[in-house]
Structures are given as C-alpha cells and as structure tokens.
Amino acid sequence: xxSLPVVSQPAHRCAxxxxxxxxxxxxxxxxxxxxxxLRPRHLVALTMLRDHAESTQQSLSTLLQIDRTNLVGLLNExxxxxxxxxxxxxxxxxxxxxxxxxxxAERLAQAEFALAAxxxxxxxxxxxxxxxxxxxxxxxxxxxxxxxxxxxMAEIDC
Amino acid sequence: xxSLPVVSQPAHRCAxxxxxxxxxxxxxxxxxxxxxxLRPRHLVALTMLRDHAESTQQSLSTLLQIDRTNLVGLLNExxxxxxxxxxxxxxxxxxxxxxxxxxxAERLAQAEFALAAxxxxxxxxxxxxxxxxxxxxxxxxxxxxxxxxxxxMAEIDC
DNA sequence: ATAACTCGTTTGTACACAACAAACCATTTG
DNA sequence: CAAATGGTTTGTTGTGTACAAACGAGTTAT
Numbered sequence: 379x380x381s382l383p384v385v386s387q388p389a390h391r392c393a394x395x396x397x398x399x400x401x402x403x404x405x406x407x408x409x410x411x412x413x414x415x416l417r418p419r420h421l422v423a424l425t426m427l428r429d430h431a432e433s434t435q436q437s438l439s440t441l442l443q444i445d446r447t448n449l450v451g452l453l454n455e456x457x458x459x460x461x462x463x464x465x466x467x468x469x470x471x472x473x474x475x476x477x478x479x480x481x482x483a484e485r486l487a488q489a490e491f492a493l494a495a496x497x498x499x500x501x502x503x504x505x506x507x508x509x510x511x512x513x514x515x516x517x518x519x520x521x522x523x524x525x526x527x528x529x530x531m532a533e534i535d536c
Numbered sequence: 537x538x539s540l541p542v543v544s545q546p547a548h549r550c551a552x553x554x555x556x557x558x559x560x561x562x563x564x565x566x567x568x569x570x571x572x573x574l575r576p577r578h579l580v581a582l583t584m585l586r587d588h589a590e591s592t593q594q595s596l597s598t599l600l601q602i603d604r605t606n607l608v609g610l611l612n613e614x615x616x617x618x619x620x621x622x623x624x625x626x627x628x629x630x631x632x633x634x635x636x637x638x639x640x641a642e643r644l645a646q647a648e649f650a651l652a653a654x655x656x657x658x659x660x661x662x663x664x665x666x667x668x669x670x671x672x673x674x675x676x677x678x679x680x681x682x683x684x685x686x687x688x689m690a691e692i693d694c
Numbered sequence: 695a696t697a698a699c700t701c702g703t704t705t706g707t708a709c710a711c712a713a714c715a716a717a718c719c720a721t722t723t724g
Numbered sequence: 725c726a727a728a729t730g731g732t733t734t735g736t737t738g739t740g741t742a743c744a745a746a747c748g749a750g751t752t753a754t
Binding site: 496497504 | 548549550551552553554555556557558559560561562563565576579580583584600601648651652654655658659661662666667668669670671673674675676677678
C-alpha cells in the first residue's frame with residue numbers, strides 16, 4: 379500500500395527557503411546599507427560589475443534580470459554618485475560599457491565589510507566552512523543561468 | 537609571495553548572491569504558482585507551517601519575519617482557501633494556533649512538484665548532490681535564526 | 695472587580711521594487 | 725534612405741512590506 383516512491387520523490391524544494399533567507403538578509407542589509415547611501419539593488423549591481431567588468435547595459439540587464447528601462451535609472455544613480463562610469467563602446471558607438479570606478483570599488487568594499495556583520499547575524503547557525511560552501515554554491519548557481527549559448531553573449535567561454 | 541590571508545580575509549559576502557538568486561527564482565516561481573492560486577509568500581508560509589506545526593501567530597510572525605498585521609491578511613487568504621485552520625488555544629484563548637489542513641498539505645505538495653521544474657531551470661549548474669547540500673545549508677540557516685532562547689518560544693528544543 | 699497587559703484584528707498610510715508601454719535620439723546596418 | 729538596435733526618458737501599474745492607530749476578546753496583577 380501507500381507506495382514509497384523512492385526515486386521519483388520530489389526531493390526537497392529550496393525555493394521557499396531561499397526566498398525566506400533572502401528576505402531576512404535583505405531587511406537587515408538595508409539598515410546597514412542606508413548609512414552608506416546604498417540600497418540592495420545597488421549592491422547587487424556593483425557586485426555584478428566587479429565580477430563581470432565592462433559589460434554592456436544590455437548584457438547587464440539580462441545578467442541582473444531587470445528591465446532595461448529600470449536599469450537605466452539604477453545606473454544613473456550609481457553614476458551620479460561616481461561609483462560607475464559609462465563609456466561608449468569603440469566598436470559600436472551605440473553601446474555603453476559600464477565600468478566600476480575606483481570609488482565604486484571602495485564603496486563596494488565598505489558595503490561588504492558592513493555586510494559581514496549582517497551575515498554573521500543571519501547565518502549564525504552555519505560555521506565557516508558551511509558558509510564558504512554556501513557561497514560557492516550560490517556563485518555557481520548564479521553565474522551561468524543556463525547553457526544557452528546561442529544568444530548574444532557568446533564570447534564568455536561556452 | 538602575495539601572502540594568502542587565510543584567516544582574516546573578509547571572505548565572500550553572499551548577500552548579493554542570495555538576493556539575486558532569490559529574485560530569479562521568485563520570478564519564475566510566480567508563473568508556475570499562479571495557476572495554483574498561490575503566491576510566493578503563501579508558499580513560504582505553508583512550508584513553515586508544515587515544518588513548525590501548530591505555531592501561534594505570534595511565533596509565526598517572528599519565524600516568517602513579517603509584521604503581525606500583515607500576517608493576519610496572509611492567513612486570512614490561506615484560511616479562506618481552506619488551506620489552513622485557526623484554532624483558539626486551549627491554554628490561552630487569546631491565541632490562535634495555526635494548522636495546515638489536508639487540502640493545504642496537498643496544495644503545498646502540488647506547488648513543490650511544480651517548483652521542481654523551476655529549480656531545475658535556475659539551478660542547472662548544480663548537480664544533485666550540490667542541490668541537496670544547498671538545501672541542507674538553507675535549512676540550517678533558516679531554521680534557527682539565532683541562539684536567542686530567552687524569548688517566548690522556549691519550548692522548541694533549545 | 696478594576697486596571698493593565700497581550701493576542702489577534704482591521705484600516706489606512708507610506709515607501710521600495712520592478713514590470714510595462716510609448717516615444718525619443720544616436721548609431722549601425724541593409 | 726529605410727530599418728533595426730542600444731540606450732534614454734517619462735509615466736503607469738502592481739505588489740510586498742513596514743508602520744501606526746484603534747478595537748475586541750481574553751488574561752493577569754493588584
């Protein structure tokens with residue numbers, strides 16, 4: 379009776395867990411970020427820019443998964459703070475390549491430093507190794523969204 | 537050379553990564569959840585309720601980290617769908633203990649099943665073991681927010 | 695019993711985030 | 725030149741959540 383579907387079992391779903399964890403992290407992050415004049419979205423963008431330097435806005439928008447029009451506003455803010463720079467691409471002068479400036483990198487570093495405390499608070503239950511593992515997994519999961527190399531972002535490495 | 541600061545290194549901050557991953561997951565999740573009449577918040581709540589049965593609303597609100605007043609609305613919806621039940625506590629009749637109903641459990645199972653596809657899509661870069669590890673880490677990180685056992689939620693196990 | 699407090703509830707305000715649409719300029723490509 | 729593309733601007737909409745104020749019902753302290 380009540381067969382035990384050993385294989386086809388849906389296993390564990392982490393969507394809800396991620397959602398929950400992200401929200402908690404985010405709420406705390408906001409409070410330490412505001413003194414720095416940043417909001418979560420800015421941090422995500424800056425982080426992305428450090429890891430994928432010189433992206434064009436188009437690829438940034440797919441990378442960050444936010445609408446182009448919204449991205450413009452975001453970048454406007456960051457640029458007006460002097461944290462990033464837009465330069466016209468040499469090859470195609472319609473394009474803007476976005477660059478993290480020196481002050482931008484510093485501000486990001488400050489933010490991450492401030493964030494350390496928040497993570498300590500949220501991730502108390504995880505020891506150092508576990509946190510590192512988590513970081514790695516998130517990094518892997520986040521970097522390549524799917525093995526879809528047919529699109530415009532061909533040169534990366536696939 | 538280029539010393540390897542093994543210990544004091546600020547290590548990696550995962551706040552931005554989590555934030556980003558959560559948003560991508562969430563957007564996709566919404567599309568498979570809407571046919572089921574659920575939204576992400578509902579799923580989080582139902583999941584919590586399955587794992588921490590019979591919580592009072594107060595403890596739920598700290599667990600979910602959402603305001604009490606907002607929790608009421610959320611539970612109202614779930615109750616009107618018949619997915620949860622509120623019962624007055626015998627000990628203290630001001631309290632409501634919240635229960636996942638049978639239909640609620642089923643709906644949750646459906647949702648998680650539907651979510652499998654989304655996770656497959658978002659977490660392509662992770663193999664089975666890695667996903668399980670991720671799940672475990674998230675579970676640990678999420679369950680006990682901090683070893684603060686002085687409060688009202690004393691009976692759990694600390 | 696009366697007062698003070700607590701749990702849940704309702705209502706309303708405010709803000710952040712983000713999707714989406716429409717129209718625009720500059721540039722490249724056909 | 726026309727058509728398509730990258731970025732920009734403006735404005736609308738919806739959603740999630742915090743927060744405050746005030747209430748009823750029930751509890752606890754005095």
